[in-house]
Every structure is written in C-alpha cells, then in structure tokens.
Amino acid sequence: MRRSALILVACGIGLGGLAVDQLVKLASVAFLTPGVPVPIVGDLLQLQLIRNPGAAFGMGSSATIVFTILAMVATLACLFVVLPRVTRMWQAVVAGLFLAGITGNLVDRIFQPPAALHGHVIDMFSLRGFAIFNVADICITVAAGIVIGWSLFADRAEAKARKAAAR
Template identity: 65%
Template sequence: MQAARGTTLNKQRWGVGLLAAGLGLTMLAVDQLIKIASVTYLIPGERVPLVGELLSLNLIRNPGAAFGMGSGVTIVFSVFAILATLGCLVALTRITALWHAVALGLLFGGITGNLVDRITQPPAALHGHVIDMFQVPNFAIFNWADICITVAAGLIIVAGVLAEVRERNLQKVAA
C-alpha cells in the first residue's frame, strides 16, 4: 500500500512540476515577445494610450529594479535572479499542490524574463537594462515579467494567510 501511494505521489509531483515548468516557459515567451514588439514598434519615452488614461505603452530601459531603484547595482540583481531561477528549478521537483505550480510557474517566468534582459541587453552581459513598457497613472513603468512576479507574490501571501486561518480553525476544533 505504501509503495502504491509513493508512486501516486511521484506521478502527482511530476505532473504538478511539469505544469509549473510549462506555465513558466509560456510566461517567459509572452514576456520576450512583448519586449521584442515593444522595441520594434515603440519610440522610447513616447507614450501610446491603450485604454484612455488607464493604460499606456511607454518604452524605457530600466537599469535598476522596481521603480528604477538600485540602478548602480545591476550585477547584484542579475546574480540574485540567477540564484532565484535555480531555486525555482529545485522547487519544481518538490511541489505537489496546484496553487504551488501556478505561483512557481509565474515566479519562474517573471524572474527569467527579466534575467534574459539583464544578460542580453546593453550595456553588457549581467549589466543589461530591463525593457519596460506598461504604464498606469501614478505608478512605475513595468513589464509582463513584473506582472508575473507580482501575481505570484500575491498568490503566496493569500495561500499563507489561508493556511494560517486553517491552522487556527484546526486548533479551535482540537481544543
């Protein structure tokens, strides 16, 4: 019986890991295609309204992280992204829950999307500027990879809160 459950768990783990990998690679591809189209068709700094004033395209090259912070330490962000990508790859082999797969896939796609820019974009490998293009009022300009990372973080936070609520409810029932 134990062997049968172990086999099922391994199959489930592989299936969930493949789902996460597939989602991550899809998000990476979407991110890179949007960036290629943006560099091809947009003029840097020239805002193009998409949905009135709510959403515009505005091509910039960001040497830093979120909100342009840390522009002098791009190499640090590159190394961190490489380590985070490796961490995601290890996690792919250990996840079993569907929500883990979605969060990990989005996180992997987002991290690698920006890492590709840091490796391939000027001025130099690991010092490259990230291509950003989405603009909403009173907020930083961002890209698809940033959206993926943010949604993944949101999923992880919500799941953590739900797990805490579930644990408290179990403690109340046990008391």
C-alpha cells in the same frame, strides 16, 4: 496529482510566461518610440518604452550586475529547491509564475544593451502614478499575491476541514 505532473505544470507556466514576456518586449522595441506614450486606457494605462537598469521603480540603477546575480541564484533556487518540493497545484502555479518573471528579466539583463550581465530590462506598461513594468513583473506580482492570499486563508480552510472532520 503526481509530483512529476505538477513539475510539468510549473515548467509549462514558466516557459510560457517567459515566451509571452519576451514577445511583448520584442514588439515593444519594434513598435514603440522611447519617450512617446501610447494611451491604452486614457492616461491611466499607457504603453511607454523604457530600459530600466535597476529594480522596481528604477531603484538600484548602478547595481545591475547584482540584480543579474540575484536573478541567477533565484532561478536556480526555484529549479532545484522549490520545484522538488511542490506538492499542490497552487504551488506549481506560483513556482511557474516566479520562474517566468525571474527568467524574463534575467534574459534582458544577460542579452540587452549596454553589455552582457549589465543589460537593462525592457519595461512598457505605464500605470499613472505608479510604475512602468513588464509581463515578467506581472508574473512575479501575481505569484507573490497568491502566496500572500494562500497564507492568509489557508489557516481558515484547514480549521474548517478539521471542524468538519470532528463532526
């Protein structure tokens, strides 16, 4: 597949993921009441609106501006370092998912209260005993999972291909 087509795939996934993330956040703010969980799968998975000033698991709640700057740098790195190097479909999917996740939370940090660049990220999916997260977080986690999976199994696939070619 041509690199330009792969970049379009990545950008499409990035923009689509960003749109879904922001729509879910808008609906959550409009229809959920903070502190009032709504069961989806009993108490295992619930909708619960929170505004997170920090990173995963609420860590770094006093460093919101740092996370905003890191997200800006990560977005620029994805656009200007990663995307030009995409050569395979799985790389385009990963880049798109990372872009969706990073920009989804970055939009919150820029535009949500309490202030520009200090905004709190809107989270709404509560998994009992784990964390409260959003669509952007899911995109980042899936992208990381693909990278880990690819790194674990790519060597096996390449070894099989070399073995088959040697026959």
